[in-house]
Every structure is written in structure tokens, then in C-alpha cells.
Amino acid sequence: MKKYIVETSLSYPKKGAMGKTGSWRVFKPVLDTKKCVKCLRCWISCPEASIHREKDNSVSIDYDFCKGCGICANECNVKAIVMEREKTKGK
Amino acid sequence: MTIMIDTGNRIAAKAAVMAKPEVVAAYPITPQTTLVEAIAEYVARGEYKGEYICVESEHSAMSACIGASAAGSRTFTATSSQGLLLMHEMLHWAALARLPVVMCNVNRVVGPGWNIWVDENDSISQRDTGWIQFYCSSNQEIFDTVIHAFKLAEHEKVVLPVMVNLNAFILSHTSMPAEIPDQNVVDNYLEKYIPKWKLDIDNPTTFGNIIGPAHYYRVRRAMQDAQLNAKKLIPQIAKEWMKLSGYFHGDLxxxxxxxxxxxxxxxxxxxxxxxxxxxxxxxxxxxxxxxxxxxxxxxxxxxxxxxxxxxxxxxxxxxxxxxxxxxxxxxxxxxxxxxxxxxxxxxxxxxxxxxxxxxxxxxxxxxxxxxxxxxxxxxxxxxx
Missing domain, CATH: 3.40.50.920 (Rossmann fold)
Incomplete structure (x- = not known):
């Protein structure tokens, strides 16, 4: 990766360039894998790419970076994702 | 070398074209109009081979220059008064993004009342944007300063936009002789522009992203350092040009x-x-x-x-x-x-x-x- 010499607001692509933004979360999406039908609506909709997709289209949530916006829970047609209030702030 | 007897605006246009910017984006406004018209004439005659973008406002003109400069192009524009003020937000943007855009501003009264004559309140009100600001007093100085502006803006110790101010009518519309050096003199003086950062699909970066207070502080300090570097470089650049062209209009x-x-x-x-x-x-x-x-x-x-x-x-x-x-x-x-x-x-x-x-x-x-x-x-x- 070529680095530039001038100091301005440039950032280079890197996982978590802004730190672990999961600490911003107030509500946490909780996935019930038994209800999940692997439709991938949550995976497509997540604005933070915090839904991980496996080879068999099963999904999991990356709590290090999920900010708890709730879009995945709203989009889920089978209510396999519900939002729960975080118990301790920052966890 | 040739002698050109023409108005400040048309001599500024000549200098801009000889600096070979890859992109010119501009919107006409009295008393700058004949400057951008002159560049359009160079396009029509095939003497200017860069991209000339006619935009719908000055805010767009500066935005287009920012985009072009961020993509790694040498960039020029010109404006005046209300047009400069419409650019205000983007003037900060160009400077904070460290993009060496060069712009001529024809100093004109700010309205209301509507008045197209000279007054320096337009550019003076922009002096906190981070732009380097020159003020010219003759058509020869306009020519030389536009060339200097590219050299200074693109210098690796500066990397800031530069505004070259010329007074409305007294300079912009008054014919005076100016010595125009041969193209190869300008080419030798202005080296090929190598951007210090650019938007490049082969080397991806995010620009203008969120940054916290600590990093923002550093961005501002770097701008301040760059302006102070420019203070040392301006006399040096002027002297280098004097050796090539014989013209010197002073340091700072x-x-x-x-x-x-x-x-x-x-x-x-x-x-x-x-x-x-x-x-x-x-x-x-x-x-x-x-x-x-x-x-x-x-x-x-x-x-x-x-x-x-x-x-x-x-x-x-x-x-x-x-x-x-x-x-x-x-x-x-x-x-x-x-x-x-x-x-x-x-x-x-x-x-x-x-x-x-x-x-x-x-x-x-x-x-x-x-x-x-x-x-x-x-x-x-x-x-x-």
C-alpha cells in the first residue's frame, strides 16, 4: 500500500479503522438460528457489513462492529432477529 | 519571448493555459468573464488541450476543481466577488483536503448594492480558508504570479490552493504590455505535477472520513506548517523565475x-x-x-x-x-x-x-x- 506524504483526512482500508464501533450500541440484535431461513435479507441490509455469511448461507452477527441500528431485525421476515437492550453500556 | 498587449484577464488566461492544467472548471461573472472566455477561445483554437468544464455555479466550479484535483489533475479556475463567496464552503474544503487548485479572483465589490467595480472585501473575507493569497499590481505581475501559483501550490512542502487576486477593471480590463516567455521556459519551470495524494482505484483510500479531535488538530497544524513553509518558498520561487524570465515583482x-x-x-x-x-x-x-x-x-x-x-x-x-x-x-x-x-x-x-x-x-x-x-x-x- 502506497502511503501519501500530506497530512489530511485520508484513511487506508483496514478492518475497524475507526476502532471497535460495537461499543456505540444501545440495542443488540439477537439471532435465533432455529427460526432463520437463510434468506440473507439481514446480510444484504446491514449498513456496517456486520452480518457474516457462511458457505451454507447461515449468518452470524459481529458484535465488535455492530452499532445496533436494528435494520436487520426490521428486515427479517420470520422474526429470527430481535433487538434487546444492552445490559451494561459498552459491552 | 513575445510581447502581448492585452487586458489583465486575457493575460491571466494566457498564463493559465501555458501552465497546462488538465482541468479548468469555471462559471462566468463580471468582471472575470473575459478571463474564462479567453480560455474557451484557446479550447476552440485547439491551443488548450485540457478538459474545460462549463458548470452551473461557482460552488460547482470549485467542487469540480476539487474532484479533478483529488483525482490527481493540475486544476485552474477563476471567479469574482459573489462567485467567490458562493464558493466559500468549498474553499475551506480544497484547503483542508490539501488540493493545489489555482484560482484567479478578480476583486469586485460585494453587494447589495449592485456594483461591479474594484474592492478587496471579497477575497479579504476569505483569508481564513487556508488559501495562499497574492495581490497583483500589473498585467506582467499577473502573468508571472499565475505561473508562480502553480509552482507554489504543488510544492511538496506546501500542497495548498493559491488565489491570485487582480483588481476589477483597473487590471482586469486594462490593456498593458506583458512579456510572455516561450512555452518551454514555463514547461521547465513547472515540473510535471505529481499529486501528494489522489483518489486512485489501484490504491484505494477513503477521503473526508470521520476524524476525532486529535487527528483534526494535526490536520490544522499541518496546514499552518504548510503556510509557513510557503512564506519561505515565495521569495525563492520568485527568484528562480527572475533568472528565467527577467521579471521580479518582490517577495512577500x-x-x-x-x-x-x-x-x-x-x-x-x-x-x-x-x-x-x-x-x-x-x-x-x-x-x-x-x-x-x-x-x-x-x-x-x-x-x-x-x-x-x-x-x-x-x-x-x-x-x-x-x-x-x-x-x-x-x-x-x-x-x-x-x-x-x-x-x-x-x-x-x-x-x-x-x-x-x-x-x-x-x-x-x-x-x-x-x-x-x-x-x-x-x-x-x-x-x-
């Missing part, structure tokens, strides 16, 4: 007959040129007064002003007013002197709204100051 200031002077007149732009005649006349009459014409207001030539303050008392003429205080040059000159010199500084605000300022007027102002009849700064030439 142009000194005129300052030896042994007990008073120094500070003025800018077209008044700066007129001041030379006033100084000639005053010296003929035995007055010990010289001229320091301020060519660059950002970076501000603090050290040079202090040096003048050790030699003489200062008389400052502003063609702008920071309403609620005084003329901007007057304020900044006094700030530079503070604690460094006990020189007395007095001044005038003159030529607002395009009111003519003749050498006779300048003599009158200088005499009034030298006789101790001016307390701080006065408005000169008001008609009741």
Missing part, C-alpha cells in the same frame, strides 16, 4: 525607495502600483517616505513588517473594511508589530465601491499621516 512585499525612509506606506493591488507615483512625488518634495507593497496576505509577512517597524512609522491603506473594527491589513500590521516594535501605525480605508484612488489621493493621505493628523484609521474620500 515589494520594496520601493525605502532606503532612509522614516515613513513606509503599505498598500496592495492597484493602489500599490499607484503608490509608486505618489512616493516619487513625495520624495521629490523632500518627504522621507518609501513604499512596501504587500503582495501576499496569506501567509502574512510578519517578519518583514517587524523589520519595517524597526526602521520607520507605517501608513496603511486598505481597500476593504472589516465592519465593526477597521481595514484588515491595518489590523494585521499592528498585530505583527505588537511587542516587537514601537513604530506608530496609522491608516486609511480608501477606494471602497470602486472609488478611484489616484496618486494625488495617496499623497494627501501620506501627508496627513506624516503630519500626525490621523489618530488610528480614517475613511478617505467620502462624499456627503
Amino acid at each position: 512585499l515589494e520594496y520601493y525607495k525605502c532606503d532612509g525612509a522614516e515613513y513606509i506606506l503599505l498598500s496592495m493591488g492597484a493602489i500599490g502600483a499607484e503608490s509608486k507615483i505618489a512616493i516619487d512625488e513625495l520624495q521629490k518634495a523632500g518627504q522621507k517616505i518609501g513604499l512596501a507593497r504587500v503582495r501576499v496576505i496569506r501567509p502574512f509577512p510578519v517578519e518583514d513588517i517587524i523589520k519595517l517597524g524597526k526602521q520607520a512609522d507605517l501608513v496603511v491603506i486598505d481597500r476593504n473594511i472589516s465592519v465593526g473594527l477597521e481595514g484588515a491589513l491595518f489590523t494585521e500590521v499592528k498585530a505583527a508589530l505588537y511587542g516587537q516594535s514601537d513604530a506608530k501605525a496609522t491608516g486609511f480605508i480608501a477606494g471602497l465601491g470602486g472609488k478611484d484612488v489616484t496618486y494625488k489621493d495617496i499623497e494627501t493621505m501620506c501627508m496627513k499621516s506624516m503630519k500626525g493628523k490621523v489618530k488610528e484609521q480614517e475613511l478617505y474620500g467620502m462624499e456627503e
